[in-house]
Amino acid sequence: MEFSTTVYDSTHHSSFYPRESQAHGLSVAELTLFINRLLSTLELEELGTLYFQQLNALLPVAGLSLTDFDSRWVFGNAKISSTLIDLPLQGSASSSGEQAHAYYYISSPLSLSQREILFQLHDLFGKQAKHAVSHLRMKGMATKDALTGLGNRIAFEQSMMRQRSWAQRRDEPFSLLVLDLDNFKQVNDNFGHSEGDRVLAHVATHLVNVLRDEDEPFRFGGDEFCCILDCQTDQQLSCAAERIKTSISTSEYLAKLGVSCSLGGALYRIGDSTNSMFDRADSALYKVKNSGKNDYQAA
Numbered sequence: 001m002e003f004s005t006t007v008y009d010s011t012h013h014s015s016f017y018p019r020e021s022q023a024h025g026l027s028v029a030e031l032t033l034f035i036n037r038l039l040s041t042l043e044l045e046e047l048g049t050l051y052f053q054q055l056n057a058l059l060p061v062a063g064l065s066l067t068d069f070d071s072r073w074v075f076g077n078a079k080i081s082s083t084l085i086d087l088p089l090q091g092s093a094s095s096s097g098e099q100a101h102a103y104y105y106i107s108s109p110l111s112l113s114q115r116e117i118l119f120q121l122h123d124l125f126g127k128q129a130k131h132a133v134s135h136l137r138m139k140g141m142a143t144k145d146a147l148t149g150l151g152n153r154i155a156f157e158q159s160m161m162r163q164r165s166w167a168q169r170r171d172e173p174f175s176l177l178v179l180d181l182d183n184f185k186q187v188n189d190n191f192g193h194s195e196g197d198r199v200l201a202h203v204a205t206h207l208v209n210v211l212r213d214e215d216e217p218f219r220f221g222g223d224e225f226c227c228i229l230d231c232q233t234d235q236q237l238s239c240a241a242e243r244i245k246t247s248i249s250t251s252e253y254l255a256k257l258g259v260s261c262s263l264g265g266a267l268y269r270i271g272d273s274t275n276s277m278f279d280r281a282d283s284a285l286y287k288v289k290n291s292g293k294n295d296y297q298a299a
């Protein structure tokens with residue numbers, strides 16, 4: 001079987017590809033692993049899973065199986081040879097606008113009818129995959145705050161539901177921090193709304209940078225943010241809060257505008273609803289607000 005090196009060179013993901021010497025006779029498991037790794041970098045796992053699962057299930061109907069092909073997805077253009085079928089996947093453009101293709105390297109000649117079946121299956125599942133991608137994009141838009149890129153209130157509610165059910169099953173608490181900016185209104189009043197927007201985006205970047213991967217920041221609304229944290233004790237929660245406070249208070253940009261932050265935190269208690277946990281953290285926050293701001297209190 002011949003491999004076109006142009007295909008390898010034309011991708012941005014060459015490190016994910018099996019070396020040429022390994023590329024013959026890939027097992028379905030290896031192929032799936034490889035596809036999943038590639039797709040996970042493109043944030044299109046669902047698309048790939050849907051497409052290949054369904055295609056895989058139906059290929060035997062046509063007397064074919066994935067072991068007949070060395071199939072892979074790449075972005076960009078590739079040269080098509082007699083040993084290659086290139087099927088662009090509609091609606092799968094990457095963020096840079098390139099489209100995903102499924103390439104089938106054919107180890108043995110296909111009959112015309114086999115090719116025809118492959119094209120039809122691709123067409124059918126490609127369309128479904130396209131819908132899946134649109135759905136994911138819409139879901140992303142519905143749960144993201146457009147200004148900061150953080151999860152919005154809907155995402156917060158969803159995440160709290162997951163965390164609470166996990167905490168109940170595992171009997172492991174988690175934590176919630178509520179953060180409200182101090183003196184934010186004066187930025188809008190003195191420098192305009194767009195400067196205020198810049199401050200909100202700046203704070204969001206600080207949260208993303210300072211939190212661990214397993215912790216999640218959200219914009220709750222206005223100048224209020226929430227963080228769901230993998231902290232299981234008051235001490236861990238207080239450490240995380242201090243890290244955030246230090247990060248915000250050492251920003252020269254925010255200091256120049258006179259903006260700091262107040263924080264309230266609550267640890268999950270068995271039987272807590274999202275509201276009861278939020279209310280505890282929020283009352284701690286308002287105690288801080290009423291006693292001079294720019295500090296942290298636990299509930």
Ligand SMILES: Nc1nc2c(ncn2[C@@H]2O[C@H](COP(=O)(O)OP(=O)(O)OP(=O)(O)O)[C@@H](O)[C@H]2O)c(=O)[nH]1
Nearest residue numbers: 180181182183184185186188193194196197222223
């Ligand atoms: N620029 C901008 N401002 C917003 C946005 N959403 C809410 N605001 C403004 O944020 C301000 C929030 O008010 P407060 O929290 O009372 O203001 P503050 O000065 O931080 O008050 P303290 O919390 O007591 O320090 C209001 O002026 C809102 O108009 C937004 O998306 N962009």
